[in-house]
Amino acid sequence: MEEHNEPQTVPPFKYSRESRVFKTGRVFPNDVNNHKTLFGGKLMSTIDEVASISAMRHCRKNVVTASTDSVDFLRPIRPSDSVCFESFVSWTGRTSIEVFVKIISENLYTGERAVAATSFLTFVAVEEDGTPAPVPAIIPETDEEKLISESAGERSELRKIRRASSKKLASQLSTTKYWE
Numbered sequence: 001m002e003e004h005n006e007p008q009t010v011p012p013f014k015y016s017r018e019s020r021v022f023k024t025g026r027v028f029p030n031d032v033n034n035h036k037t038l039f040g041g042k043l044m045s046t047i048d049e050v051a052s053i054s055a056m057r058h059c060r061k062n063v064v065t066a067s068t069d070s071v072d073f074l075r076p077i078r079p080s081d082s083v084c085f086e087s088f089v090s091w092t093g094r095t096s097i098e099v100f101v102k103i104i105s106e107n108l109y110t111g112e113r114a115v116a117a118t119s120f121l122t123f124v125a126v127e128e129d130g131t132p133a134p135v136p137a138i139i140p141e142t143d144e145e146k147l148i149s150e151s152a153g154e155r156s157e158l159r160k161i162r163r164a165s166s167k168k169l170a171s172q173l174s175t176t177k178y179w180e
Contacts, residue, residue: 010059013137016145019054019089019099027079038077043103046085047071047119051099054087055123058097059135063123066096069159071119081105083116088145090120091152095132097123098155100148122159 023046033039048065055063077083084104091098103117125133140149 010134011136013139014058014089016088016090016138016140016142016149019058019087021050021053021057021087022084023050024082024084027077027081027083029079032079035076036078038081038083040071040073043073043077043083043117044068044071044119046083047087047101047103047117048121050085050087051101051119051121052123054089054099055097055125058089058092058138059125059133061125061127061133061135063097063125066122066124067159067163069098069120069122069155071117073117075105075114075116077103077105077116078107080107080109081116082108089138090140090145090148091156092135092138093156095124095134097125097135098152099123120155 025046027038031038031042048068052063052065082105084106085101086104087099087101089097090100099121101119101121102115103119104113105116106113125135127133138149140146
């Protein structure tokens with residue numbers, strides 16, 4: 001039987017909740033640094049993981065990380081804590097997707113919970129040939145989704161400025177090995 005691959009149409013919009021991801025884990029001794037707090041790099045790796053799932057749920061295409069816009073470490077995460085990552089799409093451009101990640105620590109002995117970190121990442125949806133793909137608009141529904149979405153335009157403008165600055169700097173940097 002012959003298979004027909006019709007071009008996929010992009011829905012005009014999706015709700016933030018459709019992209020929501022939760023992941024909870026423990027902090028073990030091999031996850032901590034010399035200060036007995038969670039390694040920042042380990043936290044950042046999981047942030048990228050859950051954010052990429054949110055981005056793909058939103059567009060149902062492959063995505064590439066365009067930038068980690070920010071990771072703000074607000075309080076230490078210790079071996080007595082569990083760590084819950086919550087991510088959702090907070091803004092979209094034509095082909096780009098901003099994802100917000102909230103990291104909540106919970107002391108497993110006392111039950112105290114706190115926002116330990118927040119992060120914004122930007123992904124670009126791509127077709128199978130690697131070209132950018134259009135993505136649906138996003139509709140925030142909850143108060144928290146709306147709060148995060150309200151400042152998305154400003155973050156988008158700052159990303160453009162930062163990216164242009166980074167490109168300018170990169171064009172002036174050497175690629176020569178220092179020993180040559």
